[in-house]
Amino acid sequence: MPLHLPTPLLQSRPLSLHTGKTVWLKMEALQPVGSFKIRGIGAVCEAYAAQGKTRFVSSSGGNAGIAAAYAGRQLNIPVTVVVPETTTARAKALIEQEGAEVIVHGASWMEANARAQSLLDDSTAFIHPFDNADMWAGHGSLIDEVVNAGVDFDSVIVAVGGGGLLSGVIAGLERNGLGRLPVLAVETLGADSLAQSVAAGQRIELPAITSIATSLGAKAVCKNAFALTQTHAIRCATVTDLQALQACEQFLHDHRVLVEPACGAALAMLYSADRALTADFQRPLVVVCGGATATLEQIQQWRKQAS
Incomplete structure (x- = not known):
């Protein structure tokens, strides 16, 4: 028996109304450890x-x-x-x-x-x-669950730190015959090693992590994640710390679940970021990757500092 739990798949009424899209949420924040x-x-x-x-x-x-x-x-x-x-x-x-x-x-x-x-x-x-390739295969089980639920999604929005979740999502898409679907890979500025690597055309290492989203704090993404940007329809996006924090607070208000800023980065693409990047997404699946390491008080304190 696996150590993870199947997690709820919700259609977000607040985000669907806010964006004019059918927004699906894979609620990985509800795993027993608080994350995917x-x-x-x-x-x-x-x-x-x-x-x-x-x-x-x-x-x-x-x-x-x-x-x-x-x-x-x-x-x-x-x-x-x-x-x-x-x-x-x-x-x-x-x-x-x-x-x-x-x-x-x-x-x-x-x-x-x-x-x-x-x-x-x-x-x-x-x-x-x-x-770790076996780890990516395990992370991909979240996509298996969405497919088994019969949900018709046309894109995936995912936060990126070291690239393990991104690698897993694409592994899950490919083994379900959905390798053509676009994936929006979101990072906070100051922890954006993937976006900077794609812009540079080679995998780069950041000199330091300056974002408060320390869960995204790998100075270089894994080789596999960068390689996937060459073969899969991955779009890179960045949001500010403030946008990620605002998304955390709004998501708590909308869905009564607290996530940390790393997860808020993905949610911010629908709450507050540049809509052009998701203009052709009609039924996006957002991986609510969770994170158990930030309290509401800390998120509010960070937001005061970032404002």
Whole structure:
């Protein structure tokens, strides 16, 4: 039995009225760990457990670490998560709540990841937060559920951090014969490594993450995500931190679910961003990827700072 749950698929009346489109929401924020991450990470952890691994080590800005910790607890396997200094106190508390050890190291995920790699041995499996083909296949199960529900969607809107969810969405589309559908990949300015890579024509590394959406805080997307921009109908978009935060607050008002700014970035494409990018989308599917690491008070505080 998989570690993730099938999540609700809702037609958003508020967003449909706001945009004049039929907007579908895949509610990944309602996973037991608060985000889509458990789909792919759960599948990877189960595979490693079957191989006889007795310890998991992960590196994470928050949500992947929570998912790895949850998977380890469900599988009775100890977990260590290395997080960067930018990780919120809430994210660290949620990882520890699942029984995992938390190590804080480095100014960004890349430094934390290097430390995590140093902790590996033959009995330990490394749980990458976004760069693993089996993980992408697991994330793609959210598309399987939408297709099985018989919903006729014509596009997907998804937030991009390291590119794991984007890779998973496209894997799910392709295995369901929907590889032609356009995907809008959304990042916040200051964490827009994919958009900058596409503009440059090569995969680039940001000098630093300056967005408050630290869940999108990979200074470089995985190679697979960039490669997909060459073969799939992926459109890149960026929103401001303020737009993402406003989307979080409006989504809470409209649907009574709190998501973090990384998820707000995708929602902002329908609430407040440049409509030209979605002009030809009539039935968009928005992956409400969730995120458990930000409180309402923190979102409101960030919004004051961003205004």
